[in-house]
Amino acid sequence: MRVAQLFDLSGRVAIVTGASRGIGEASARLLADAGAHVVVASRRLDTCEAVAASIRSSGGRATARVCHVGDLASIEQFWNEVDAQFGRVDILVNNAGTNTIFAPVTETDPAAFQKVVDVNFRGYWFMCQAAVRRMRLHGAGTIINVASVTAERPMDNIGVYGATKAAVVNLTQAFARECASEGVRVNCILPGLINTKFAAVLQTEGPVREAALAEIPLRRIGEPTDIAGAVLFLASDAAAYMTGAAMRIDGGMLA
Numbered sequence: 001m002r003v004a005q006l007f008d009l010s011g012r013v014a015i016v017t018g019a020s021r022g023i024g025e026a027s028a029r030l031l032a033d034a035g036a037h038v039v040v041a042s043r044r045l046d047t048c049e050a051v052a053a054s055i056r057s058s059g060g061r062a063t064a065r066v067c068h069v070g071d072l073a074s075i076e077q078f079w080n081e082v083d084a085q086f087g088r089v090d091i092l093v094n095n096a097g098t099n100t101i102f103a104p105v106t107e108t109d110p111a112a113f114q115k116v117v118d119v120n121f122r123g124y125w126f127m128c129q130a131a132v133r134r135m136r137l138h139g140a141g142t143i144i145n146v147a148s149v150t151a152e153r154p155m156d157n158i159g160v161y162g163a164t165k166a167a168v169v170n171l172t173q174a175f176a177r178e179c180a181s182e183g184v185r186v187n188c189i190l191p192g193l194i195n196t197k198f199a200a201v202l203q204t205e206g207p208v209r210e211a212a213l214a215e216i217p218l219r220r221i222g223e224p225t226d227i228a229g230a231v232l233f234l235a236s237d238a239a240a241y242m243t244g245a246a247m248r249i250d251g252g253m254l255a
């Protein structure tokens, strides 16, 4: 098979959550460049529409939709809209994540705990469930869950976040095992430190950034495009024999 064919997503519908900026935006742009019709989703329609319009103006196919993955009613409404517009889905990139807690594990506020769990764990779970229920109708599909290196190595003061990301690795394996016979592949990516709003503290020169860089053998903070390439690979037929995998993309941080 030729390279262009291996990575060609023409005719496929790809949903990317948290696609209004950062890793999700970079992934949405690359999937559209590979030929997919991308559904650009987040809590805000205006920012998603800006990304979708930009994709369309570069010759790609994209639609903006609201999907708050911490809200089950919003998830249901989102899938109703996808069903009405496309009647199918081929690729889901579960990327929208949050962290509202920066505190020692012994000082965890229950309400903040619940919010992180609702978005990062419950949201990923029910987005996977909804996607598989549709992918099984045509016997094919691929899901990419964006977890974090904190799934494997907890970081101080973001313990709940890391625990939800470990849950994402586990749910990836659970869905991969049970859904393989229906033609659905499920993998996850563990990004290290990536230059986005989410990791804004790392963008300014100073001791926090220096300490972070000292932990990274490649000696740089990653860019959203560093993750998007792996999303494209996992979404494409190049990864046809991969399911249940957790791919670290961290500049060597966990090595």
Ligand SMILES: NC(=O)c1ccc[n+]([C@@H]2O[C@H](COP(=O)([O-])OP(=O)(O)OC[C@H]3O[C@@H](n4cnc5c(N)ncnc54)[C@H](OP(=O)(O)O)[C@@H]3O)[C@@H](O)[C@H]2O)c1
Pocket (backbone or CB within 6 Å): 017, 018, 019, 020, 021, 022, 023, 024, 041, 042, 043, 044, 047, 067, 068, 069, 070, 095, 096, 097, 098, 119, 146, 147, 148, 149, 190, 191, 192, 193, 194, 195, 196, 197, 198, 199
């Ligand atoms: N940056 C890093 O260093 C790093 C490292 C490891 C893992 N990650 C993971 O990578 C993923 C993307 O993060 P990022 O760094 O690209 O962050 P980002 O630039 O802050 O983007 C986050 C995106 O998620 C959306 N979002 C937030 N909460 C949402 C919700 N409840 N429902 C739907 N959309 C929501 C945001 O849009 P709206 O505000 O419009 O909803 C935005 O599009 C996250 O899962 C994060 O945990 C990031």
